[in-house]
Amino acid sequence: MAGLTSNATAFLAGPDEIAERIPDGAFVAMPPDYSLPAMAVVRSLIRKKSRNLRLLGVPVLGMCADLLIGAGCVAEVETSAVSLGEAGLAPRFTEAVESGAIKVRDATCPAVHTGLQASEKGVPFMPLGGVIGSSLIERRNDWKVARDPFTSEEILYVKAIIPDVALFHARWADEAGNVWVGRRRELATISHAARATYVTYEEKRVGDMLEDEILAPGVISSVYITAVAPAQRGAWPLGVAQVYGIDDAHLMQYARAARTKSGFDDYLKQFVFASEVK
């Protein structure tokens, strides 16, 4: 992995070049279906036959995880949930967990955010309210119930989460290597916390977005961005706000196909192993 001080963003040719840089066994942080998943890279990872990936859902996962799990790319998922939302249960995830093919490190949404926020601040852990009484704690050796040093009351400490890779899609990248994700600020948090951040983008803008006061609050600075690559409609079948919406019909089609292994394999043949859908 690149050192954290290397801040020259690499400009790559496309999603396949990003997938090449994500090694087997990597701990990869990804957003939910509503928050700019890099679906084109997910398809590239499946084509290159990635193995033993550990996925981190920030804070939950959807179709991107179900695809990778069904294709045999995943050994473990750390997440607060995996679901296809309106399209129902994530069928390949469900099957893989029930058959013991993958491990799940169950979390709860704010604990994922808290662990990443600890990493972005460079501290070893952070406290989080609530959660005490949940069976989740017994299964997590990186969560500890301890005493609040000020009040001596019980509180949960969540160990910092440091992903090897943050992977997501963006509306824009610019010539300076910055990316724009708008209000999807959990993407900023994962890029701050991760050792390397790879981003696909819809369009490239000339100049430096940080010089624009209107755009700047939605920007993630190039200091965090390891590499970017163009991928038009790179979130499809999920959406990019005000550019293209979620392809609900396709999601339903996927949810139906993935109910069986053979249906899932047919889906891969048609939408992943055939040339990248534009």
Add this chain to the structure above:
Amino acid sequence: MNFQKEELLACTIARLIAEARHVAVGAASPIPATAVFLLRARGLPVRISLLQKRSANPFSEGSRELFDLAGQGRIDAFFLGGAQIDGEGNVNLVEAEGRRFPGSFGSAFMYGAVKQTILFREEHSRRVLVPKVEFVSAAGHPAALLTGKALFGWNRERRRFVLRSFHYCGGVDDVRRNTGFAFDVENESISETMPPGQEELKLLRGPVAKQIAVDYPEFAKRVWE
């Protein structure tokens, strides 16, 4: 019966949360959302943060903002379901009878962070309402448990549900037959859940149906078309 079951459930929730000023409603929860829109249609100053919303979502700090709001006490009411719910108010969203469910989402935190957590599950059966959940996603003190058959309150000291009313003529026996945990009964003369009033039905079928159709089109079509 001149109303739909969904209308009865929404009106019952609206009565439970009438004092709330900020209600968060999770994904795939059209009935709780209907309840909040009903309160707004009655002119009550209640804010709704609808996680389902694809455009004009209320948050600008990413998905952690909901939890930060709740952690500070800025959210009064929230709703939790469960693959299993037990007599001590624990909910299980992870695994039951060898089957895997999506996961705990934010439940472990939200349950205690908001002032009123309402447990809501339409299915009322011994499969769902169990003596003891197999996995505790979240534990806490619920404000109420509402199902397709009944409304329960909560006795904090005894950590036990208290049956307040049943929705249909089956009565207490029918509720007992279909509930896997023991519960108290409020008093001898408990009766049917208060049905929606004419004014509520008018609002539900008018302005509320229109608002709900924006974010829950399938649900609105099923109930009101």
